[in-house]
Amino acid sequence: MSQSSNNIVSRAVIVEKLGNPAEVAKVYNVSLGDLPENKVLVQALVSSVNPVDNLIIAGLFPVPFLAQDFSTIKENSSQTKVNGTIPGGEGIGKVIKVGQNASVAMNGTLKVGDWVVPMDLGVYGTWADYYHADPKALVVIKNKTGLTPESLSSITINLPTAYGLLKDIIPLKAGEYIIQNGANSEVGKYIIQMAHVWGIRTVNVIRDRSNYKALENELKSLGADIVIKDTEIKSDETVKLLSSLDAPIKLAINCVGGNSAILLADHLCEDGTYVVYGSMTGEDVPVPYPYLVAKNISFRGFKIFRLYEKNPVNVWMERWDDIMNLIREGKIQKTSTHLVKWESFGEVYGSMTGEDVPVPYPYLVAKNISFRGFKIFRLYEKNPVNVWMERWDDIMNLIREGKIQKTSTHLVKWESFGEGSVETLQKKVQDAITSTSKVSFVFN
Numbered sequence: 001m002s003q004s005s006n007n008i009v010s011r012a013v014i015v016e017k018l019g020n021p022a023e024v025a026k027v028y029n030v031s032l033g034d035l036p037e038n039k040v041l042v043q044a045l046v047s048s049v050n051p052v053d054n055l056i057i058a059g060l061f062p063v064p065f066l067a068q069d070f071s072t073i074k075e076n077s078s079q080t081k082v083n084g085t086i087p088g089g090e091g092i093g094k095v096i097k098v099g100q101n102a103s104v105a106m107n108g109t110l111k112v113g114d115w116v117v118p119m120d121l122g123v124y125g126t127w128a129d130y131y132h133a134d135p136k137a138l139v140v141i142k143n144k145t146g147l148t149p150e151s152l153s154s155i156t157i158n159l160p161t162a163y164g165l166l167k168d169i170i171p172l173k174a175g176e177y178i179i180q181n182g183a184n185s186e187v188g189k190y191i192i193q194m195a196h197v198w199g200i201r202t203v204n205v206i207r208d209r210s211n212y213k214a215l216e217n218e219l220k221s222l223g224a225d226i227v228i229k230d231t232e233i234k235s236d237e238t239v240k241l242l243s244s245l246d247a248p249i250k251l252a253i254n255c256v257g258g259n260s261a262i263l264l265a266d267h268l269c270e271d272g273t274y275v276v277y278g279s280m281t282g283e284d285v286p287v288p289y290p291y292l293v294a295k296n297i298s299f300r301g302f303k304i305f306r307l308y309e310k311n312p313v314n315v316w317m318e319r320w321d322d323i324m325n326l327i328r329e330g331k332i333q334k335t336s337t338h339l340v341k342w343e344s345f346g347e348v349y350g351s352m353t354g355e356d357v358p359v360p361y362p363y364l365v366a367k368n369i370s371f372r373g374f375k376i377f378r379l380y381e382k383n384p385v386n387v388w389m390e391r392w393d394d395i396m397n398l399i400r401e402g403k404i405q406k407t408s409t410h411l412v413k414w415e416s417f418g419e420g421s422v423e424t425l426q427k428k429v430q431d432a433i434t435s436t437s438k439v440s441f442v443f444n
């Protein structure tokens, strides 16, 4: 747009009320007004469109809707007010002007020309040509060598998500396998590339399509070891292939949800881990009891923003530096860019929908609750007798010291069942057991 740095008119997407993104996200020309002294003027270089943006706009993601008045300019130059928010939680911008009393950025000083990554824009999201940003919520990319704004466009969300899924959930050794669905998503492709760099092998599940072979080849060219159609995940051929690998599949990574997603767990090794980081179907993952109790699979969630909420900036900058080095060295590349031009915004954005996110998903992803199973016989199956005798000794000491007592015993004497044939006694025993199912029985 036309710009002296004092009179910026910026194209921006504004959402006035939550709802179907295709209907409520509209493009306006916004007059930014004077730059507040404590802010910096940023020009957007690239702004990502992530699935989570849809969920936020649809009101399906737990963030507050903080609307503000924007001064918008119509074709005939008349001004009007629009009350809403600008979406977009990720992007790379360039500093155009620094307010007189602007503070330093999150990771140090900031000057005109710097590339910055907005971490919290409030009502100003990244889906705009220009925005006023609080420097305390900006990270400066100090070393731009070997990087482009496009290569960094997922530095806040998808790149560190792939990194965190491979590094933070369980320790994975070179040679071991992970299995993931939605493997052709942007996160999925970064997982393939990073795993390849670290020697971790990948089994990648994707939906069937007319150009399946081409996509399979693309994923293999990124470093995928095995690619499978989701419709084949239970086939004899797949079971044979995955059960004869020379190393265990230790981690399942799911961004799809629903009944098909749990099938990843069929191929996990005993004691494996299943992590949920997305739900493209909007469906919960039903967890069968035997996976938890017999196979001892742990269910975990992952949310990238936890990295930023729980750690100081230097911790996550170290991680970003690792990722930026992988980009510089050409070891990971961006393959999923779909460039949205303002002119085609309606067409592209109109095709995106937000789906419902059921309750258990936030337990895993937002609240980071882990779901585990417990089976006492694992103690006996997996350990020599001296290990569990130690535990029994501890318990027996607690009993000896009177610290725990048996309170649920229902003493059943044979006499109390009276006389009768074996069949009659058996019936009486069964009745007694069902009627007092919550107590343990001791036959005496």
Ligand SMILES: NC(=O)c1ccc[n+]([C@@H]2O[C@H](COP(=O)([O-])OP(=O)(O)OC[C@H]3O[C@@H](n4cnc5c(N)ncnc54)[C@H](OP(=O)(O)O)[C@@H]3O)[C@@H](O)[C@H]2O)c1
Pocket (backbone or CB within 6 Å): 050, 051, 052, 157, 158, 161, 182, 183, 184, 185, 186, 187, 188, 206, 207, 255, 256, 276, 277, 278, 279, 280, 281, 302, 303, 304, 305, 336, 365
């Ligand atoms: N927890 C976190 O911190 C975190 C961070 C980043 C991303 N995420 C989540 O991760 C997921 C992927 O993000 P992204 O940006 O990488 O996505 P993306 O590039 O837009 O890819 C979307 C993927 O979902 C698949 N998909 C869409 N609808 C599906 C359905 N109904 N059934 C099965 N597969 C379906 C697509 O496969 P097709 O090609 O077959 O359509 C594609 O593989 C999203 O759910 C996102 O919210 C979470």
